[in-house]
Amino acid sequence: MTPDATALSARLLAWYDRERRELPWRAPPGVAADPYAVWISEVMLQQTTVAAVTPYFQAFLARWPRLQDLAAADLDEVLHAWQGLGYYSRARNLHACARLLVAEHEGRFPAAEDDLRALPGIGAYTAAAIAAIAFGQQAAPVDGNVIRVIARLYALDEPLPRARQRIESLAKALTPARRPGDFAQALMDLGATVCAPRQPRCPACPWHQACAARAQGQAEAFPVRPPATIKPLRLGVAFWLVRSDGAVLLRRRPERGLLGGMMEVPSTPWRTEPWPLAEALALAPVAGVSWQPLPGLVSHTFTHFTLELAVVAARVGVPAADAGVWIRPRDFAAQALPSVMKKVVRLAQAAPVTGRKRPAR
Known part of the structure; x- marks a missing residue:
């Protein structure tokens, strides 16, 4: 020295x-x-x-x-x-x-x-x-x-x-x-x-x-920083599916990648192009369900991009057993839900689906 x-x-x-x-x-x-x-x-x-x-x-x-x-x-x-x-x-x-x-x-x-x-x-x-x-x-x-x-x-x-x-x-x-x-x-x-x-x-x-x-x-x-860059926007659609007993469908994300191993409200992939509703519903976790678009959007900023999620919701009787896991909202606190999914939960719970709706088009 x-x-x-x-x-x-x-x-x-x-x-x-x-x-x-x-x-x-x-x-x-x-x-x-x-x-x-x-x-x-x-x-x-x-x-x-x-x-x-x-x-x-x-x-x-x-x-x-x-x-x-x-x-x-x-x-x-x-x-x-x-x-x-x-x-x-x-x-x-x-x-x-x-x-x-x-x-x-x-x-x-x-x-x-x-x-x-x-x-x-x-x-x-x-x-x-x-x-x-x-x-x-x-x-x-x-x-x-x-x-x-x-x-x-x-x-x-x-x-x-x-x-x-x-x-x-x-x-x-x-x-x-x-x-x-x-x-x-x-x-x-x-x-x-x-x-x-x-x-x-x-x-x-x-x-x-x-x-x-x-x-x-x-x-x-100091320190001298490069010019700020605008984060790209990605878009997706989340599926809020409520069973007749009040439980909500969740699923686990893949272990590798963003939010790996966390629980999520099922959604489409997140991409730069908008999701036409018909294209999004083709990827719904359970088929044969009538979906109702909910008002508002979920916005969340990650390190490298900003995400906007639309939310569609429906009620279902007895869905496919392998669609995910069914969790009552009172038990969400025990689940590893990332912040973006907690925002989806808040939006969906603020505008609950009270019954079966005519299919969205």
């Missing part, structure tokens, strides 16, 4: 010792971090805020306090506990990773970054976070907070995502051999509490004298 890097890391660690956040997954000073807690928290925190994650983390650890407990859990239970956090592939990967660690690694996490990255669902950031925080490895986890801090510290004018590799290299160069886990968490805290996206509190920053963006008087201009 250069003298400047040494001084910067020392200043940040001194600041962290005074200002560190108390978080439920963070070990107290002088206590070794639990790799399991670090792993769960870092996976949950991807694309999610600390405030949103805290109750989920506490409930998750209360239910599955050890890696072995998670490995023994049923996937449906894990997906249900994950409801509201989104990006459900993370929950599936957590479960798969726990089972692999128990089966092949004696229930222990490897300490090296490369070995951690070989595990299901653990990418570069999560591997570096576990290696640094739980095992004291000189690793540099780079999340959105760290990107912002480093880009401002050096006033990097290269736009993201091209600048990411350079930011990772600079963060690695700043990481000290002593207390690398505390340094990683200090960078995260600095970005979360001081070097905020808007109105950063520069006078409170331990790096304010060295920060090139602050010296230029334009901290908020």
